Amino acid sequence: MPELPEVETIVRACGPQLAGRQICGFRALWPRSVSPTVAAVRRGVVGQTIEALTRRGKYIVFHLTRGWMLVHLRMSGRLELADGQQTLPPHTSAEWRLDDGRRLLLCDTRKFGRIIYTRRLESVTADLGPEPLAPDFTWTVLRHRLGGKRRQIKTLLLDQSVVAGLGNIYADESLFRAGLHPRRKSDELSEGEIRRLHRAIRCVLRLAIRYGGTSFDAAYLGGRMQERLMVYGRDGRPCRRCGAPITFLRVGQRGTHVCPRCQPPADARAVSVAELDS
DNA sequence: TGAATTGTTATCGT
């Protein structure tokens, strides 16, 4: 499940390898992963040079001489650089031939990954929310993005049109760091809580990038962030802050990890008032 | 066997 930090790590690693390379061929072993069509993508990318590699949300963005190629890894996608003759690994969805004889592969066991060619980047990224690590993503931007919505806060964090790049791991980690229960209603968060959440998102993502992302299975290896996760995948184990057992619940169909003590279900102030009353 | 995973789209309900 490559999320923003994993995609950023991949882009930083692959960018220097791919920049300046010309694409000589494109082949799709799983045509359904290619949009709009295999023929259109081949027409769009073959003969083009990869000027640069960047990231937008969870998309890997190939800047071509003319137009854009975007790769979304979804759950299990992995980019691999192979030499000319090596046999294709299992679950290879697509193959690009490069002018230096090497090949770029999209390997994807679940086959949910997507390859898109477009002449207008906006046509793909128009509905994405702001980049959470951009300097202009201030807490007031987050407040504005949550504004008018009345939904569970975790669901909103996972909504790519609210903020781009968070997935299940970093939504849970951000909420833990902010001390917010994932089921809290977005319109009931105080100004201070939104500030905390904003800070938490940025801290968690920056930390994860520094550690090269979170390794889960063969889909993503080499990261060390899994050692520093506070709640994700730690259900039943003691909270690293307070010792209470991490619990597992479902929020908007997604598995969710929470420390019941560090992330009280309602506004902490309301709880303390209730305690005073009793 | 069914649960888990992502993000989009369709559908149901308020």
Place this chain on the structure above:
DNA sequence: AACGATAACAATTC
């Protein structure tokens, strides 16, 4: 009607 919640979907592994 608009919004929010929920279900379905794509495919595979364990």
